Amino acid sequence: MSKLALHGGQPLRKKLFPAHKTIGIAEQTAVQAVLEKGTLSRFLGADHADFYGGDQVQSLEQRWSTKFGSQHAISVNSNTSGLYCAMGAIGIQPGDEVIVCAYSMSISATAPLLYGGIPVFVDLEPDYLCLDPAAIEQAITERTRAILVVDLFGQPYEAQAINALADKHGLYVVEDCAQAPGATYNGHYAGALGHIGVFSLNYHKHIHCGEGGVVVTDDDELAERVQLIRNHAEAVVASKGQSASPNMLGFNFRMSEIDAAIATQQLLKLDTLLDTRIANIRYLESQLDFIPGMTFVPPRPLATHAYYQHAIVWDEEQTGLARNDFVFALKAELPAFELRESEGVKIGCGYVKPLYQLPIFTDLAGPSNFTQSLPDYSKVCCPVVEQLHNSTLIHHEFMVPSMTKGDLNDVIEAFAKVWSRRDELRTT
Numbered sequence: 479m480s481k482l483a484l485h486g487g488q489p490l491r492k493k494l495f496p497a498h499k500t501i502g503i504a505e506q507t508a509v510q511a512v513l514e515k516g517t518l519s520r521f522l523g524a525d526h527a528d529f530y531g532g533d534q535v536q537s538l539e540q541r542w543s544t545k546f547g548s549q550h551a552i553s554v555n556s557n558t559s560g561l562y563c564a565m566g567a568i569g570i571q572p573g574d575e576v577i578v579c580a581y582s583m584s585i586s587a588t589a590p591l592l593y594g595g596i597p598v599f600v601d602l603e604p605d606y607l608c609l610d611p612a613a614i615e616q617a618i619t620e621r622t623r624a625i626l627v628v629d630l631f632g633q634p635y636e637a638q639a640i641n642a643l644a645d646k647h648g649l650y651v652v653e654d655c656a657q658a659p660g661a662t663y664n665g666h667y668a669g670a671l672g673h674i675g676v677f678s679l680n681y682h683k684h685i686h687c688g689e690g691g692v693v694v695t696d697d698d699e700l701a702e703r704v705q706l707i708r709n710h711a712e713a714v715v716a717s718k719g720q721s722a723s724p725n726m727l728g729f730n731f732r733m734s735e736i737d738a739a740i741a742t743q744q745l746l747k748l749d750t751l752l753d754t755r756i757a758n759i760r761y762l763e764s765q766l767d768f769i770p771g772m773t774f775v776p777p778r779p780l781a782t783h784a785y786y787q788h789a790i791v792w793d794e795e796q797t798g799l800a801r802n803d804f805v806f807a808l809k810a811e812l813p814a815f816e817l818r819e820s821e822g823v824k825i826g827c828g829y830v831k832p833l834y835q836l837p838i839f840t841d842l843a844g845p846s847n848f849t850q851s852l853p854d855y856s857k858v859c860c861p862v863v864e865q866l867h868n869s870t871l872i873h874h875e876f877m878v879p880s881m882t883k884g885d886l887n888d889v890i891e892a893f894a895k896v897w898s899r900r901d902e903l904r905t906t
């Protein structure tokens with residue numbers, strides 16, 4: 479085999495991987511119909527039938543609640559706004575503590591701040607990489623009001639243990655299921671495992687409409703408050719008999735009819751897209767078994783995984799090689815995806831910086847009403863997160879549904895090439 483690309487050899491593959499594009503004729507036709515009708519949104523911020531939006535929005539919500547088995551589905555314009563709605567709806571007040579995940583997209587930890595809530599960072603389970611129930615239990619205080627769980631990389635959170643803790647202490651469980659649409663735990667869909675679940679329909683997710691989100695819940699009261707916060711609560715609460723509820727300052731977090739029409743078509747494709755992703759993971763895992771010390775994070779017992787990212791754990795001692803050296807060499811052998819060249823080769827070392835290291839926490843660098851009552855985060859340390867980030871976690875997206883067997887074989891060959899020439903990489 480030729481020299482490593484990192485050291486000037488030929489890369490194993492130069493031709494870009496096929497675009498991960500889920501938008502097609504069905505979405506074009508649905509959008510065309512909305513454009514012909516001309517009603518691009520029918521929301522009204524008043525106590526009126528149109529408070530709930532137009533036909534496309536309501537039809538999406540109907541299908542979403544049927545699919546995921548929840549009483550209510552409420553569309554919003556992002557998962558971010560959905561998490562804000564959820565924090566408001568459960569009644570977070572200044573000084574309330576919300577247990578959050580230290581390793582996720584930033585909003586998974588910052589959502590409580592909008593209502594003066596205090597994020598309390600908790601570490602991950604070393605084996606399945608979601609919030610660790612034992613660490614949650616230690617972090618619960620008199621002031622804890624909720625646990626904001628994340629189905630990280632597509633893995634459902636440990637619902638049995640965490641829901642039991644929430645019951646015992648009278649806490650809400652808010653589930654950020656942005657990365658896990660279609661994943662299941664004990665026969666229930668991710669999103670429907672806690673009191674409120676929040677999906678994302680942004681461009682990077684399994685299915686998308688550009689920007690969007692959906693909030694699901696079985697609780698009628700929570701559903702109404704989410705609808706109010708989505709759509710100018712302050713103008714509507716009096717006639718809806720909700721004027722005594724906290725946090726009834728509204729926003730415009732409404733989804734347009736065009737986005738809802740696209741999201742509906744995308745929802746119809748979810749199962750097929752997910753099956754292909756899972757088949758690709760099975761193939762990759764079966765072929766990438768030649769590196770002792772490189773292991774794959776499995777779905778937890780009772781769960782199916784949605785593989786937003788494929789999480790791999792690299793043992794530097796057993797492999798005799800630093801994770802970063804291996805991944806940098808691998809990156810040099812492989813191409814980016816068509817239409818997403820700017821994102822580079824879709825494999826990385828670690829995920830995001832531990833969230834307690836963000837400036838909003840280290841420097842309290844937010845608006846003073848967000849940060850004035852926050853504790854000193856400089857001493858927070860989640861050892862599992864730091865180890866994953868600094869030396870053991872590799873994540874990649876080579877399992878996206880556009881990848882053919884031939885494309886996957888190139889990925890496998892690149893791993894094999896770098897592994898077979900690993901002596902050229904040893905830095906110690």
Ligand SMILES: *Cc1c(COP(=O)(O)O)cnc(C)c1O
Binds near residue numbers: 556583657679
């Ligand atoms: C993508 C993502 C979000 C944010 O979703 P938006 O729809 O872009 O607001 C939140 N949490 C997690 C875990 C995500 O992956």
